[in-house]
Amino acid sequence: MQEMRFDGQVAIVTGAGGGLGKAYASLLAERGARVLVNDLGGDFQGGGGDASYAEAAAEAIRAAGGTAEANTDSVASSVGARAIVADAMERWGQVDILVNNAGIVSGAGLLEDITDEQWAKDMAVSASGTFYLCREVWAHMKQRDYGRIVNVCSGSWFGMGSGVPYPAAKGAVWAMTRALASATRAQGQNIAVNAIMPIAGSRMTALMGEHIDALMQRDFPPAAVAPVVAMLAHASVRCNGEMFSVGGGGYARVFAAVSEGYRGTQKDWSIEDAAAHFDEAMQTERFRVPTDSMDDAEMYHSDVPWSAFREFIQ
Secondary structure, eight states: OOOOOOTTOEEEEETOSSHHHHHHHHHHHHTTOEEEEEOOOOOTTSOOOOHHHHHHHHHHHHHTTOEEEEEOOOTTSHHHHHHHHHHHHHHHSOOOEEEEOOOOOOOOSOGGGOOHHHHHHHIIIIIIHHHHHHHHHHHHHHHHTOEEEEEEOOGGGGOBTTBOHHHHHHHHHHHHHHHHHHHHHHHTOSEEEEEEEEOOOOHHHHTTOHHHHHHHHHHSOGGGTHHHHHHHTSTTOOOSSOEEEEETTEEEEEOOOEEOOOOOOOTTOOHHHHHHTHHHHHOOSSEEOOSSHHHHHTTSSOOOOHHHHHHHHO
């Protein structure tokens, strides 16, 4: 297979001062991309800031023969996102790739103990940050009819014990990925938007003690996630609107599906009728992976012209 390269392309990688983000930025640069290494340099919970964090990562890329510059603007505001994209445009005149990696875990613990501030911090960085960056690069990508966006979600989307803010924020990122991919398909644009759920040693695993962190760094190093991110950022990417669990040298499709379920025709049914068909609604042997919200609606018995809804929402 021919080597997959990014010569002549420009990538923005957020949260790239260390860990997973640094691994993504380094691999893209190694394969020819010019990379804007964005990182505020805050701690795991979103506090503080250190400009040297992003600069050290960019310098490591340059020392290895790549092209990279540091950026320390915050993704958590529209002003910061605008400054990040403007920085890349001023330096190199284009943005081909965006990797929305920045994230924090501010709110953990019992729901009743989560503060408004913790909720707001998680949503601001992971969810709003992804939205702001996508919105800022969108016009550039549409104008050039080219773009690759890789959003970083999390397996916490399936549930994370008592934690709520972080999984909620990452669930929003997955929803945005699907929505943006649906928009590019509808408008026939050469912009692909996909997502990953990485499993890797990180600042979070370091908090779990030396033994667990050592095992995670050995079996799930950040560098083992980077090849899939780069594949999804490549011009030859074969999917749009997909998400993959990635870690330890492998990856697998993650999808939300709708079961065939019970699709009755009786509109005046009762609570007891609904309960009687519970097992049918819960079955998973036969399912559909919707391409958009209308795909689910079309599975019910009706004469509604769902194509009209598609045209309306486009």
